[in-house]
Amino acid sequence: MKKKTKILNISILKIIFLMIMMFSVNIFSANMYKVLYVSDGDTVAVKKIENNKETGNLIKVRLYGIDAPELKQDYGYASKEFLMKLIRGKTVRIEGNKNDRYGRLLGTVYYSNENINEKMVATGNAWWYEKYDKKNTKLKQLQENAQKNKLGLFAKKGYITPWEFRKMKSNKK
Secondary structure, eight states: OOHHHHHHHHHHHHHHHHHHHHHHHHHHHHTTTEEEEEEETTTEEEEEETTTTTEEEEEEEEEEEEEEEOOTTTTHHHHHHHHHHTTTTTEEEEEEEEEOSSSSSEEEEEEEEHHHHHHHHHTTTEEEOTTTHHHHHHHHHHHHHHTTTTTTGSSTOOOOOOHHHHHHHHHHH
């Protein structure tokens, strides 16, 4: 009787393991997208990938926790170009389920398991957007390192953050 119970327990464990594996594969593939367009250094347009095909509507994704220079701002186009070189035309994984006030999905983008949001800050191509991601100490450290090493937009003194730039622009109206 003990032998039957042991065999039964092993079989149940195998079934549970297989179910977990199937479920995790579905979750992983459910978050795969093709990057079709890069709007600027913190916004991309994607389409969902299912069975190796693009499906559904175009989705705008705002990279969560970062803020890149505006295109009309110093370093704005360079930031966009950097993001384009990283992920345009690539299949990425996106984690996120909230939208911003403009209807864009707020997400963390991964390409080949590399966090692209973090890479944008680490290379000085975007700021850590502390206002919306206060607890992200990793982005804070990455920005401090980029500033210390004068990487990307931090190579120049007197840079203006995107949120200050937008505020100045709206005050002129």
